[in-house]
Structures are given as C-alpha cells and as structure tokens.
Amino acid sequence: MSTIIENKDTIITKTSGFPSKDVMLDLKDLKKVYPTPKGDYVVLEHLNLQIKKEEFVTIIGHSGCGKTTMLSMIAGLNPISEGNISVLGKHIKGPGPDRGVIFQAPSLMPWMTALQNVMLGVNQVFPHATKAQRNDIAKYYLQKVGLEDAFNKRASDLSQGMQQRVGIARAFAIKPKVLLLDEPFGMLDSLTRGELQDTLIDIWNKEKITAVMITHDVDEAIFLADRVVMMTSGPRAKIGDVLDIDFERPRTRKAVLEHDDYYKYRKHLIDFLEH
Numbered sequence: 001m002s003t004i005i006e007n008k009d010t011i012i013t014k015t016s017g018f019p020s021k022d023v024m025l026d027l028k029d030l031k032k033v034y035p036t037p038k039g040d041y042v043v044l045e046h047l048n049l050q051i052k053k054e055e056f057v058t059i060i061g062h063s064g065c066g067k068t069t070m071l072s073m074i075a076g077l078n079p080i081s082e083g084n085i086s087v088l089g090k091h092i093k094g095p096g097p098d099r100g101v102i103f104q105a106p107s108l109m110p111w112m113t114a115l116q117n118v119m120l121g122v123n124q125v126f127p128h129a130t131k132a133q134r135n136d137i138a139k140y141y142l143q144k145v146g147l148e149d150a151f152n153k154r155a156s157d158l159s160q161g162m163q164q165r166v167g168i169a170r171a172f173a174i175k176p177k178v179l180l181l182d183e184p185f186g187m188l189d190s191l192t193r194g195e196l197q198d199t200l201i202d203i204w205n206k207e208k209i210t211a212v213m214i215t216h217d218v219d220e221a222i223f224l225a226d227r228v229v230m231m232t233s234g235p236r237a238k239i240g241d242v243l244d245i246d247f248e249r250p251r252t253r254k255a256v257l258e259h260d261d262y263y264k265y266r267k268h269l270i271d272f273l274e275h
C-alpha cells in the first residue's frame with residue numbers, strides 16, 4: 001500500500017506494508033539498549049521496517065543515530081533487546097549464511113591470496129561441494145569484480161579498492177539472500193567509489209538478492225536505491241521517512257543526474273538531514 005504525496009517540489013511515495021509473500025526482511029518494533037556506566041542507553045526504539053525481495057535499500061541518518069547497530073542486529077551479530085527481525089518470515093537467532101556482510105574495511109587475511117580469502121567463506125558455506133566446484137565459485141566472483149588477474153596476489157599487496165573488491169566477491173560467493181553493507185565505499189576515492197558502485201549494482205542485478213546499505217553520501221543513496229530509508233536522530237531512533245526512487249534500471253550516472261526528479265529527491269533527503 002502506498003500514499004503518493006505531490007506538490008511542486010516533491011514527489012514522494014510513502015510505502016507502508018507489503019504483501020507478506022514479497023517481504024524478505026521484516027524488522028518489527030525493534031529496540032536496542034546498550035548498558036553504559038551512566039545507565040541504559042536506548043539507541044533504537046519502535047523501529048519498524050519491511051524490505052522486499054530483490055530490493056536495494058539505502059539507509060541514511062546522522063552519525064551515531066544507530067545505523068550500524070541496526071545493520072549488525074540484522075546480521076545477527078548484535079543481540080536484539082526487544083522486538084524481532086525475520087528473514088522470509090523466520091525469526092533470526094544469530095548470524096547465518098543467508099545474510100552476507102560487507103564492512104567499510106574488508107578485514108581480509110593479509111597473508112592469504114585473494115582467492116584463498118574468498119575460499120574461506122565458500123568452504124564454510126558449501127562443505128559438500130568438491131574442491132574444484134568451490135574453486136570455481138570463488139574464481140567466478142573474483143572475475144565478476146574485475147580481479148581475474150589477481151587471484152594469486154596476497155591481500156596485503158592489493159590496493160584498498162582491490163581489497164574491497166575481494167570483500168564484495170567474498171560476500172556474493174556465499175550466495176546470501178540478503179547483503180548488508182556498512183558504508184562499503186567510505187574509505188575510497190571518488191573514482192574508485194564510482195567504479196565499485198557500478199560493480200556492486202551489476203552483480204546485485206544479476207544475482208537478484210536483497211541489499212541493505214548504509215551510506216553517508218546522499219548521491220550514492222539515490223543512485224543505488226529503490227528506496228532510501230531515513231533514520232531519525234538518536235536516542236530512541238526509528239525510521240523517520242522513506243523515499244521511493246523511481247528511476248529505471250539499469251541506471252547511468254549521467255541519466256540520473258539529468259533526470260527531472262533527481263534534485264527533488266536530493267532536496268528531500270537534505271531537508272530531512274538538516275531538520
């Protein structure tokens with residue numbers, strides 16, 4: 001169900017509730033409390049969010065509002081204080097291969113090759129496949145991220161951008177249903193950032209998985225997303241607003257920048273962040 005609000009400056013579709021068959025991720029009345037020496041700190045409260053199958057959602061919000069907290073709870077790496085999170089209708093109980101995570105720094109084993117790093121995850125998730133099959137999976141994704149000439153290079157010898165490419169290959173190679181990305185391009189220069197956005201979208205599009213990505217970059221949030229989710233400032237942060245991005249796919253940066261709605265979307269996000 002959606003409500004369309006139009007005026008001369010904005011075209012916003014606020015989505016509230018999808019048919020359950022379409023829902024991949026469901027965050028229900030989520031609460032997170034961190035105990036601190038000064039008492040409990042309630043980071044998130046009454047946070048509700050549904051994300052559809054094959055959707056690409058970006059999350060923006062002020063620094064410290066609780067974006068990483070929310071993502072790490074979806075990953076199963078951070079206990080839920082109240083409420084629940086389900087993947088395809090099943091409550092999560094901890095981390096699992098149905099959810100892959102890409103962090104800002106890819107945390108590779110520096111002494112291992114690119115291929116060995118990707119194989120670490122593949123070996124865990126596909127223990128019954130033959131070694132040749134597992135090798136093929138790892139090589140396929142390394143080639144997809146443009147590292148066909150770097151299979152046997154040690155991670156410590158790769159540039160930051162190449163290391164993040166290994167991180168992307170590693171996450172896709174375990175074939176998750178949901179990919180969780182915490183500012184994956186935050187440490188990269190803008191050219192490399194653009195290249196990796198294209199690589200990410202290209203693989204996401206082929207693999208048809210659901211992606212949830214935190215970013216501080218409004219342009220990145222619009223370029224990549226089907227919906228941009230805005231979080232209110234903490235404490236007790238929750239979902240403040242949701243913006244549907246109706247650009248056709250595949251998208252090019254040029255077409256997005258030249259689209260009439262681009263600056264309306266941008267203005268809406270910046271207005272939200274400034275108030």
Ligand SMILES: Nc1ncnc2c1ncn2[C@@H]1O[C@H](COP(=O)(O)OP(=O)(O)OP(=O)(O)O)[C@@H](O)[C@H]1O
Pocket residue numbers: 034035036041043061062063064065066067068069070234
């Ligand atoms: N383990 C912890 N114990 C206590 N407080 C914590 C803990 N982890 C995070 N916090 C606090 O919870 C709040 C939310 O942190 P979080 O990292 O989730 O925010 P964020 O929106 O991802 O921030 P940023 O955009 O700067 O990465 C912050 O005030 C942070 O200091």
